[in-house]
Amino acid sequence: MDYRKLLHIPQNCFHKLVNNHLSLLGIAASLPLFGMATAFAVAQNGAQPAKPEVLQKEVTEQLSLPAFSFSESATRYWRDEAIQRGDTIARVLNRLGIRDSEANRFLHSSPLSKDLLKLKTGATVSVQTNDLGELFGLRFLNDDENGEQVLVAIEKVNGEWQASADPIATEAVQTVRSLPITRSVSAALAKAQVPRDIRAQLTEIFADQFNINSLGKGDRINLVYETLLYNGAPIAAGNLLAVEIKRAGKLHQAFYFAHDSESGAYYDAQGKPIKQGFSQQPVANARISSGFGFRKHPILRSLRLHSGVDYAAASGTPIIAPADGTLVKVERQNGYGNMVEIRHNQKMTTLYAHMSQFAKGARAGKSVKAGEVIGYVGSTGRSTGPHLHFEVRINGQAVDPATNALPTPGLSSTQLAEFKSGNRQLTAHLQLLRELPTNIALLD
Known part of the structure; x- marks a missing residue:
């Protein structure tokens, strides 16, 4: 067999491919095959090369890993934990990895009643701890036998555990909400996480004029209310300070005015009472x-x-x-x-x-x-x-x-001037909320 003919095969193929422009795309795929054929022809024409001897050596060595240390911090911080069905304080602390025997002994001998130490499903308990798992305090809201809420606060002060009997200072900050109504009022209030007591107040403010549940798609509610903070954390809602409802294109506004340190009522922008209330109070002249x-x-x-x-x-x-x-x-x-x-x-x-x-x-x-x-x-x-x-x-x-519910008194000239002066900031808040685009309002 004339092996030289084999050497001409790739050359002839190359000339044919160049002359036919449709075959140019196949050149790249063909080159490896040509190399294999040429190498085969040369190899067959000479002696088989000797395979090099490969020497293998198995080496076993014990490697030591660097020491790992977890960096723990003694910095205190608060953690909020949702209370689950059947939870006790001890169970919540155990779930958080806190096993403080001294704190547990104090909880068992706490001067607070056992009913006040019971946790309500769905509520939140705040726990102060550090990375070392030490406990420094806990607090949560609970109901007593009369349905009144109490803030249970247990803390470690100067190395000693105590249930605080001092008044707890709360800070009131203003919270604003803008609620475009897309389905129903209740759905909008729930989505914006407006507190229950604020919702209850809202439903009654304009009750003498219209049913708030009559609001529909395209209507809007703007709110300014107080949030009470304890150590920087919200624990409850205060007064509903101002509300504006756009219903069927008409604006309804109400502003809270405190008559004294213990009571107040709602008035429109001109200072006229919003609600009539009962015709009498339970105890005359008291x-x-x-x-x-x-x-x-x-x-x-x-x-x-x-x-x-x-x-x-x-x-x-x-x-x-x-x-x-x-x-x-x-x-x-x-x-x-x-x-x-x-x-x-x-x-x-x-x-x-x-x-x-x-x-x-x-x-x-x-x-x-x-x-x-x-x-x-x-x-x-x-x-x-x-x-x-x-x-x-x-x-x-x-x-x-x-x-x-109680009769709403009219405002004197002095009270009216004080009312209008105090409402400037609230009016500005409502105007800002009114101008919010719907898509921005829905982000809250």
């Missing part, structure tokens, strides 16, 4: 001695949400129904003492506590008229002296009686 909101409880010495208002009055002073309704409770309770509850409509109830005695014939199921006597001022239950504790609840949520 002053509110303690208002709605957070305060230091006079007996338990802890920060509590005062869920109503207190009227200072002498023992035996008549208590009247401020509006028509039906008695739903006439009974004695541990904290409230002798108490009466009246349902006025499908969503509103009122409660009267610490009575010395009930009115003659008062019983559950009986209808009462506005101005009818239902009992007398006393000091039964958990009370420091004769007074009436009065509550208003909307769909079961406690709200400020002064802004939701």
